[in-house]
Amino acid sequence: MTDFDRRTLLSGLGALCLGGTASLSISSRADAQTVPAVPMPPVPRLTHSHDVVSLTEVRTNRPAVALTFDDGPHPTHTPMLLDILARYNAKATFYVIGQMVRRYPEILHRIVAEGHEVGNHTWTHPTLSRLGNPSVLSEIDRTQEIVWRTVGALPVTMRPPYGAITGRQSHMLADQRSIPTIMWSVDTQDWRRPGSSIVADRMVRGARAGAVILAHDIHGPTVRAIPAAIEGIAARGFDFVTVSQLLGWRRWGPRGLRYVSGPANEYRG
Numbered sequence: 703m704t705d706f707d708r709r710t711l712l713s714g715l716g717a718l719c720l721g722g723t724a725s726l727s728i729s730s731r732a733d734a735q736t737v738p739a740v741p742m743p744p745v746p747r748l749t750h751s752h753d754v755v756s757l758t759e760v761r762t763n764r765p766a767v768a769l770t771f772d773d774g775p776h777p778t779h780t781p782m783l784l785d786i787l788a789r790y791n792a793k794a795t796f797y798v799i800g801q802m803v804r805r806y807p808e809i810l811h812r813i814v815a816e817g818h819e820v821g822n823h824t825w826t827h828p829t830l831s832r833l834g835n836p837s838v839l840s841e842i843d844r845t846q847e848i849v850w851r852t853v854g855a856l857p858v859t860m861r862p863p864y865g866a867i868t869g870r871q872s873h874m875l876a877d878q879r880s881i882p883t884i885m886w887s888v889d890t891q892d893w894r895r896p897g898s899s900i901v902a903d904r905m906v907r908g909a910r911a912g913a914v915i916l917a918h919d920i921h922g923p924t925v926r927a928i929p930a931a932i933e934g935i936a937a938r939g940f941d942f943v944t945v946s947q948l949l950g951w952r953r954w955g956p957r958g959l960r961y962v963s964g965p966a967n968e969y970r971g
């Protein structure tokens with residue numbers, strides 16, 4: 703467990719044990735100091751799904767597409783991708799694996815700080831269609847929790863690993879967690895490693911109003927494809943927005959809390 707995890711856990715336990723009003727004593731170097739308790743509140747539940755259960759693209763006249771990147775955060779490829787997206791002022795959606803968020807929380811901070819959206823891509827990347835409801839819910843809930851505890855915002859959509867989910871499971875997640883299933887309309891098949899130019903070409907050719915483009919920010923060639931892809935898609939007149947923006951939703955998750963870097967790395971309201 704890293705220091706960050708411990709501190710985050712402390713904050714979370716503070717929320718549970720102290721009810722958010724008491725002070726939390728934290729040892730710092732030689733002397734113990736008391737800091738105001740600013741614990742994370744319990745993970746909230748989404749209360750409205752906007753009536754979406756599952757979709758592959760968004761029906762819209764708006765000339766915009768959603769770039770989506772699965773399986774991160776990755777320690778080197780994701781930061782490189784963020785640099786590129788920032789250069790073009792393009793927003794994207796990152797379907798993150800909970801275990802990877804736990805390993806690379808600082809990259810999740812960067813994703814959120816730079817205006818991108820975070821979606822839920824399960825905790826361990828299993829084939830959900832082979833799992834029972836309790837396991838499916840556990841995979842989703844654990845990732846909701848780590849994202850919430852890391853950045854104080856909650857994913858409002860999920861994407862099943864391998865696209866493997868049953869209609870019944872999507873309905874169950876929409877009913878019980880208000881989290882719709884977002885598939886894709888453009889598959890770059892970048893995991894087959896076809897090379898950067900082919901990945902970029904597939905993105906550009908697939909772009910149309912409301913398209914949801916699938917790629918993975920764990921592959922170097924994918925990241926290197928993005929400048930050409932963005933330039934080609936932009937030349938066809940499309941903007942780059944997050945999944946929630948494409949759906950016309952105002953924001954992707956409760957953002958009442960702001961991360962404050964410092965000795966205690968607390969969250970402040």
Ligand SMILES: [Zn+2]
Nearest residue numbers: 772773863864
């Ligand atoms: Zn995946």
